[in-house]
Amino acid sequence: MSRIGKNPVAVPSGVTVEIAGRQLTAKGKLGELSLVLNDNVEARVEDGSVSVKPVDDSKQARMMWGTTRNLVRNMVTGVSQGYTRTLEINGVGYRAAVQGKNLQLQLGFSHDVIYPIPEGITIKCERPTLVAVSGNDKQRVGQVAAEIRAFRPPEPYKGKGIKYDDETILRKEGKKK
Template identity: 65%
Template structure:
């Protein structure tokens, strides 16, 4: 039994949730999001919110049960509050700046890295060594953060590179004489 899947997803005030066949649509103050769920689960609107249940007792249906409930909960959070990821840059001369719809990164290469900001995502740089990525789709926010981090992953000796704000970089000791 999925402990996560059993809980219904509450529909916040100002959000309308509809189910069209195999698609859940959530509309709220931050936009509209959709999720296509598998036919291994059933999704319906109940009195307490959106309820998810497996169609049968197979392992695949039970696996999809909790995942579907979490995806529907992410829709509700996305259209009301949105999601944010924070990246930190460490290294001498490493910095970031937003120029229009492009994020310019100086990461120690011979050239600047220009990352075009996708639709639905807002990127801010309150400080040159800090990047805030926000949007209403959790998957897209995480994907953009991963792509930016990939330009210069943190290295274990000096810790230089782009890292998540809550990420811990295990440091290695250098050569010994």
């Protein structure tokens, strides 16, 4: 039995949640997100909150219960506050800059890495070694941050590369004499 699925999702002021058939839509100051509900769960909007219930007692319905509840919570939080993932760049000569609709990364390769910024995502570089990826869809923000990190993941000897700001790199000792 899902313990997370039992809790209703509170809808803050300024956010409207509507259900039309199997489509759940959340609108807020940061945009609009929609989710197609699984056939094994049903959702209701009541008293300023969204509650999710399984249709029957099957294993699949119980699995999707908590998952759907968290997807709805992520949508409501995304359209009201948004999500931000921060990346740090470590290394001599490594830097990033936003140029138009592209993110230009200098990561020690013979060429600059050009990453086109997707729709609905904003990327800011306050410092040349700090990249902030933000948007209203939690999954897309995480995916874009992972794609940027994949260009030069941090290595364990000197810690050079792109890492998340809350990530700790397990350092290895170099070779001994």
